[in-house]
Amino acid sequence: MRILYGVQGTGNGHISRARVMAKSLKKVGVTVDFLFSGRVAEQYTDMSCFADFRVNEGLTFVTEQGKVHLAKTLKQNLASAILREVNELDVSQYDLVLNDFEPISAWAAKRQQVPSIGISHQSALCHKVPKQGVTWLDELLLKHFAPVDMALGCHWHHFACPIMPPFVDVQAISHQHGQLILVYLPFEDADEVADFLTPFDDYQFLVYHRAKPIKPLPEHIRWYGFSRLGFKAHLAECGGVVANAGFELSSEALTLGKKLMVKPLQGQFEQGANVAALELLAAGQSMSVLDTGKLRRWLKAPSPKPINYPRTGDELATWLAQGDWQRPQDLCDSLWSQVELPDNWNYRDDS
Numbered sequence: 001m002r003i004l005y006g007v008q009g010t011g012n013g014h015i016s017r018a019r020v021m022a023k024s025l026k027k028v029g030v031t032v033d034f035l036f037s038g039r040v041a042e043q044y045t046d047m048s049c050f051a052d053f054r055v056n057e058g059l060t061f062v063t064e065q066g067k068v069h070l071a072k073t074l075k076q077n078l079a080s081a082i083l084r085e086v087n088e089l090d091v092s093q094y095d096l097v098l099n100d101f102e103p104i105s106a107w108a109a110k111r112q113q114v115p116s117i118g119i120s121h122q123s124a125l126c127h128k129v130p131k132q133g134v135t136w137l138d139e140l141l142l143k144h145f146a147p148v149d150m151a152l153g154c155h156w157h158h159f160a161c162p163i164m165p166p167f168v169d170v171q172a173i174s175h176q177h178g179q180l181i182l183v184y185l186p187f188e189d190a191d192e193v194a195d196f197l198t199p200f201d202d203y204q205f206l207v208y209h210r211a212k213p214i215k216p217l218p219e220h221i222r223w224y225g226f227s228r229l230g231f232k233a234h235l236a237e238c239g240g241v242v243a244n245a246g247f248e249l250s251s252e253a254l255t256l257g258k259k260l261m262v263k264p265l266q267g268q269f270e271q272g273a274n275v276a277a278l279e280l281l282a283a284g285q286s287m288s289v290l291d292t293g294k295l296r297r298w299l300k301a302p303s304p305k306p307i308n309y310p311r312t313g314d315e316l317a318t319w320l321a322q323g324d325w326q327r328p329q330d331l332c333d334s335l336w337s338q339v340e341l342p343d344n345w346n347y348r349d350d351s
Contacts, residue, residue, distance in 0.1 A: 001321060002031045004091055005098045006105025008146070009055075010038035013248030014100045014120065017154075020167040021098075021119075022049045024313035028321040032098075035089075035105050046228050056085045056104050086111070096320065099148050106146035116148040117325065119164075119316065121247040122270060124153025127161035130276040131269075138269035152328050154247075154312065156254060157281060157345065158336050162329045164316065165309045165339055166251035171236040173256060178239035178303070182258075183207040184231075187244055187265050188290065190214075196290040197221050203299060206234045239303060242295070245271035250284065257306030260284035261298045281345040310338040 003025070008014040018034065025032050034053035036044065041055040082104060089108040091097055097109035101120040109116040125131065126142055154164045183205050185193050190211040197205045201220045208224050208231055217223060224230060235241070241253045245262040247270070253260045262284055264271035278284035283304070287294045312335055319331045 001095050001323065002033075002093065003096050003098050003320070004033050004035060004094045004105055004109075006035045006037070006100065006102030006146075008038050008101040008120070009036040009044065011246060011248075013246050014102075015044075016169070016248045017100060017119070017167045019049055020169050020313040021317065024311075024317035025320075027314065028317045030317065030321050033094075035102065037085075037102055037104050056089075057081050095323075097148075098320070099146055101146045103146045106148055110147050115325070116150070117320075118146065118148035118151045118153065120146075121154055122146075123148070123151035124155040124161070124163045125270065125273055126151040126153065127159070127163060129155055129159045129161060129163070129273070130280045131273040132276040133272050134269050141269070150325065150328060152331075156251065156277060156283065156307075157341065158332065162332050164332055165312050165335050166247070166255070167312045168251050168255045168309055170252050170255055171232055173236050173306075175237060176239060176303075177204075177237055179203050180234075180238045181205050181299070182231075182234050182238040182241045182243075184209075184241070184243040184249060185263065186210060188263070192290060194221060194223075196292065196295070199292060200295070200299065206238065240299070245274040245278070245286065247274055250274060250278065251309075254283060254304075254307050255309055257304055259298065259301055259303050261295065262286050263288070263290065283342075283345060305342060307342065308340065310335050 005018065007018045034050040035056060036053055037056040047053060085104045086107045089104055091105065091108045091112050091114045094114055097105050097114055097116040099106045099116055099118045101122045106116060122142060152164065154166050156166060181203050186209060190209050190213045193207060193209065194213040194215060194217060198218055201218065203220060205221045206224065207221060208226055210226060212223060235252060236256065238258060240259040242261045243249050245264040250260060250262065262275060262278065264275050275286045279286060285294065285298050315331065315335055
């Protein structure tokens, strides 16, 4: 079997999921070619597991000060070469196009009638899962940004839908420090993040951000440029995570039993949906702005129990390699049967 795996490159979560799947697909002997789009080639790091991957321009979002800038997003994408890239991509030699919200490979598969399966978190949002503030434009984007034959997404709970548990790859916890807080707010202004954390000198904050604050930092705030290995090590030992409402990092925090405070990227419907799910399940807290009052209360909250999600990537890879893709519910049921969800999660299936 030969698979083309298209990955949305604008967010680290899509790439993290692809890393898990690269290992799993290799175990079952499937030949995989990877295509990434959404950022320039020089901005991809730690990509050795993808071998000779391909990079296309694709489509992306422009963000400023914690919000999606719609006008600049439209301007940038209208000038993109996506139509040419779709026309030039030949997928006829593949048995399947596996897609993580990547538009070029998705549209090429649709036009050339090659089977396609979406395994993004966005694919889960095509089902009846918690959402909030979703506009007609968001619904249009979900259906047509990266169209697939089967939307087999992933989420923290099945919500009585044919979706899978998250794809997680985290380090085992050797020790945990409750006063150590990991902070990842890449869309926020660096100085505003530093000011937000400054009053809480009883805690040690480990901040990952591509920009550095102009003002001097107090001793209880340590600042890092992005390092995947360093970040994962700090995630394993911290007592809590303050972050934007991305799916993968939230999944890792839940798996490790880290309390979670999220600030969604405004204008990004996926992160709004993640907040809706976290609040429905009582699995995390949220803030719409950098709110010191909410942070103060959250810092005093206890940590939840870890959730032992299964090896979703391994089971999915085996299912794909078998070639019988007509019964996705069986795969999902098998995966969820291995998960003990917290008793305090506030969801009931009343269907």
